[in-house]
Amino acid sequence: MFHLAWFLGDGYGIHPWSTTNGDGPWVGSNAFDWTDPDIYIDMATSLERAGFDYILIEDTAMVEDSYNGSADTSLRRGFMAPKSDPMPLVPIMTQATKHIGVIPTVSTIQYPPYLAARLYTTLDHLTGGRVGMNVVTSVTDRVAQNYGYDKHLDHDERYAMAMEWTDVVLQLQDSWKDGAVIADPESGVYADHTKVQPIDFEGKYFKSRGPLNTIPGPQRQPPICSAGSSEPGRDLAARYDDTMISMVRTGAEGRAYRDDMRARVAAYGRNPDDVKFMFLATPTIAATDDEAWAMVEAARAYRASDKGIEYNLWNMSYTSGGRIDFGGIDPDTLIRDIDLTKQNGENTSIKNLFEGHEDKTLREVVATSHQVSDMGLWGSPDTVAGKMEDLMAEIGGDGFLIYMPTTRMNFALVADGLAPALRRRGLIREEYTGGTLRDNLRAF
Template sequence: MFQLGWFGNLTAPEWAPSPTSPYVTDDATTWMDGRFYIDQARNLERAGFDFLMLEDSLMVPDMYRGTSEMALKHARYAPKLDPVVAASMLAYATEHIGIICTASTTFYNPYQLARQFATLDHLTRGRIGWNMVTSSEDRAAQNFGMERLPEHDLRYEMADEFKRCVEALWMSWDEDAIVADPDTGYYADFTKVHRADFEGRFYSSRGPLNVPRSPQGTPVYCQAGGSPKGRDFAAKHTDLILNIPIGVEGMKEFRNDIRRRAEGFGRNPDDIKVFWVVLPIIGETEAEAKAIEQAWADAKDYNFEINMAHFEATQEIDMSQFDPDKPLPDDVTTNGHQSTLANTKKAWGDKTIREAASESSRITSIPLVGTADQVAERMGEVAEEVGGDGFLIYNQPMSRHYIASITDGLAPALRRRGLIRTGFKHQHLRDNLRDFA
């Protein structure tokens, strides 16, 4: 068996017909009231998904040709709602599914983050997770009064200390600190509430936190770093890791590497779940699914613009400075998502920028195209060959049509094969994630 997660973003759903969403709805202008995402979370929970992961970014990209045209034309990376604020609404509308919120260690204050996530863990009765990111955009830094981000590896050093600081705050209340004893008149036992007194190179906090110990103690830790520094951070700190593999062999290499690193940090590698980011394309027939895939491949102008928007947001590289009829220069570097740039260079090879960027922008980590039964069968084979642990389904922008193809098509096909859960055994997200070895 394996587990399912969903990559979500609180931005505009599909607003025009596309191969995977042939219908136009009013969701594109009403999504900001949250009802679209409530419906999404409920459908995912019904389908047996372990969690909904809400990504985030903190800027409006404007690197490509010096304007925000590409980002706003396609509603990629902006506009966007705050996932930490939205999480309590989504949790109140559901009972079991975990809600994982993205929050940046570069821009948050440790006390603020500790207080917000402890609050969310209480409000969700132990279903909250934290997707730990270091951020990758100087434009975001400039929104917080900084000229530019710290260097890539330094951001991970800061994140390591940030996590230790917030944990000191979360642990400042003993589990039995609240006594609510009418005989003694004490609500909380002051001897069981402690100062954190955390002093580090980058952060300090006196404590104690003014929120009691939450149901899980700490939120579930999630991370998606692919660089050597990011892999070390994930292996040392996280409960689950998100990765976009290149084929089954890439999946094996990544999972084995993470498990080896985890053992090096004295951790049980079985406590870390690796979720593969995939994009299943489901059709009522195999021919229909392949036609959908081909339609994305044929949308060359769209694909080119989406890839330009992706580069300006995640790499902060203005691709318009390069000759589009030549390959991407070898000496291009970034202080942003380094593993994404490395994977792009590898995938593009000797193709010109125009050729490579005009190809389908859909995630093709492993081909999952066909009927619900065909895709379910293939996911089972891959999980068996790789050794687990789960799949994170990604499609952007989102639509009710695509969600239904997964929750009402693929998920039942997986369940018929005994590949995914039929119910939730535990209240807490971390316990449900560790259901399957």
């Protein structure tokens, strides 16, 4: 069996809303009502029906203007903006469900550790132990500038900061020891102060006295997720993650990645089986294989269109941390002649886009490559289920992070097409057995 999770890749933001964006006629009224909670409730109930472990809510907090030195493209097309704060969505989604977990993203440059520790412990209570933390370091200067920095810290330094940040959060969440809460109405004693102690943390980046001023939630330390696959990104994950998400292009790459990560987890004295590695998957599902193939071809044609190319160049600029304006580079420039060392954003994403394409022009790469590989996952529900089975056998575990445009059509394709096909093959859970997100992650 393997695990399933959903990547809400637009966060609590605007979803595909223009039928010419390549998302077909199923965008509904997203342009007008993306701020309403309804679609997120539909998403949570649908994916719970499909037995998903969790929904991961992406977040970024900026209006990006590195592409062509202007916010025009971001705002005209609704790329990564507008976007609202994901945290209040969590109780709304979990109130409508009983089992599925929700993992909102938290940036280590946006939240002081005490604020994050208190917020996630509060959410742990409100959700009955179904929240987790997606720890990110943020990608672009624009986010950093919104939170008081002149520019973003260098890539590796922000992971050093994230390491310390996570340590402080965990210490705060552990500052009420077992037995601290007595809550005895007879004696009128609520808590034993000897079991509630300051942490007196003083590091390079953070200082926090503690203790936390609320009691531990059902999971005490809600599960941690992260996505960095550079060296320091892997180190952070090996030390702290309960579930790690990643983007690979092939099953062989997935296996190498997972093997490497499991060895790193073991080197920290942790059990590698306690960390679930989830691989980003962007399936194209339709009633028949032929229909699905036509959709794959349409998506390819869209990527090579003016609108598709504009998106790709914009996304590359964002992914570089806002340090390279791909709109300002002559599209006939060879990749080898572009100074990619200036980038300070998502190291692995930039590598995936350009590695091996040094002799191509920017135009060729943009029209043909895609940051996220579909790993061949297209076809009818049964075909896709079979391909997922083969891929997981090759990788060795632990599951997929499904990433599709946020439309109710896609929820149905997955919950009522793909999931039943996976169940018929005995590949995903029939029912939930645990009470908390961590229980479900560790159920198999």
